[in-house]
Amino acid sequence: MNLRLEHISKSFENTRVLDDVSFSIQKGEILSLTGESGCGKSTLLRIISGLEIPDAGKIILNDEEITDWRPEQRNFGFVFQNLALFPHLTVRDNIFYAIKKKRQSFDELQGLLEMTGLKGLDKRYPHELSGGQQQRVALARALAIKPQLLILDEPFSSLDELLKAKIREEIFELLRSLQITTILVSHQASDAFLIADKLVVMRHGQIQQIGSPTEVYQKPVSPYVSDFFGASVILKGKSENGSDIQTSFGTLQITNPRTEDLQLFVRPENISISTSHDYNLAGFIVKKEFKGPHDVLKIGNENSEELISLETERCSLDVGEAIYLKVPESHVLIFQ
Incomplete structure (x- = not known):
């Protein structure tokens, strides 16, 4: 799997939100898209997912342009900031909600539950789960469709610091073991440093720097990047x-x-x-x-x-x- 963004630009009401954004992500790579609030991360995420169409530029997936594809055509998995779990559905039904054919095998369901630490909780409702368990349900639902790309949008912002550290490490170890191509959207440098192979640092709709966590930390290209990462x-x-x-x-x-x-x-x-x-x-x-x-x-x-x-x-x-x-x-x- 190879995903490329080529010269993406987007404006809303004459305000340029994204300005000539280009980067790529390879199969099995974890990329962290980071920057302060209002830098364009959310808009870029919506464009990658197909919820927005750019004014200019292309999105290339495996050498095929998908810029105009609808979200359901892209087979991307999402874990949203607010998790977006359905309160009236059980863990099992939440996990398989996005799948049209729900006749999944018992072994497949159990495999997802065990993989994400939810074994024995499939009949519970979201309000009966802890914050960390709800986080795992959202991840299991995203993985159930066997996505080409997993997108995590500020996935830990609702957790307290102690729980966040534990859940973050568990989820990232799982993603590493499964070799799932992932884009993590975060404004926390600690998230990026812990897991990312590549950082894309944004400011005012433009990319400031692209590189490994070590490169960006030790050799920032501007005072803004240096201050953002420590x-x-x-x-x-x-x-x-x-x-x-x-x-x-x-x-x-x-x-x-x-x-x-x-x-x-x-x-x-x-x-x-x-x-x-x-x-x-x-x-x-x-x-x-x-x-x-x-x-x-x-x-x-x-x-x-x-x-x-x-x-x-x-x-x-x-x-x-x-x-x-x-x-x-x-x-x-x-x-x-």
């Missing part, structure tokens, strides 16, 4: 000789041909702190916050109002004391 330190810098970059905290020896104002990005875990003067950046502690097993230091300097926020193990330094930072140049990315 804490980051971004400093203002300027290169005057094409080599050293001056910041308000000190100089970084990074070869850089550009001389305009720059933004320097580094993940906090790549920064070491010390009282030693031989570290390449320097500042003083503006604020120190106790966070249980860690301290959070807010580090400033006399040359600007910039602050560096770092989570550390217990720090013996107090507010106002000098602190030195070691930033490996190889871990620094430069944004314009």
Whole structure:
């Protein structure tokens, strides 16, 4: 199974919601479509499912264009944000609702129930189930049609954090074992990092970056992507000789041909702190916050109002004391 989106665009009332969106997903791959609310994820999902038709672009499934196909022609399985279970139907009837011929074998039903952890619950109604069990019913119903593609639309948003972590891990382990091609729509980086082979990061209807979780985390292409996927330190810098970059905290020896104002990005875990003067950046502690097993230091300097926020193990330094930072140049990315 291969699904390709080619130059998809969509507008509503003169507002461009999707702008030239292209990506592909291969058989057995799990792709996470992510971005902040309003970035176009939901509209793109409706276009993939056939509930909306794009203004421009094509959807190609196994080398056949399906852009105008109705949802029932696509054989895609869905787990919706609100689960959309029928309260008047039992677990069994909910699972087989989407199948025209309901004469499924007993073994097939039992296999689905056992696979999704619902064995012995087939005669219960949704209100008699826990939130996690309802989640499994929605998944079993999506799998019952033997879909070419499974779409999970913010599937864990209604669960509390403790239950979410457990159910998420169980479902993703199942999808991995079954090698089901999946698109996960989520605004939670933790969902994407846990399971995705590929991330598609969206903003304002456009794709910001496509890559593996490791690539997107370690080498974001913009400050937006860096902040979306975890804490980051971004400093203002300027290169005057094409080599050293001056910041308000000190100089970084990074070869850089550009001389305009720059933004320097580094993940906090790549920064070491010390009282030693031989570290390449320097500042003083503006604020120190106790966070249980860690301290959070807010580090400033006399040359600007910039602050560096770092989570550390217990720090013996107090507010106002000098602190030195070691930033490996190889871990620094430069944004314009």
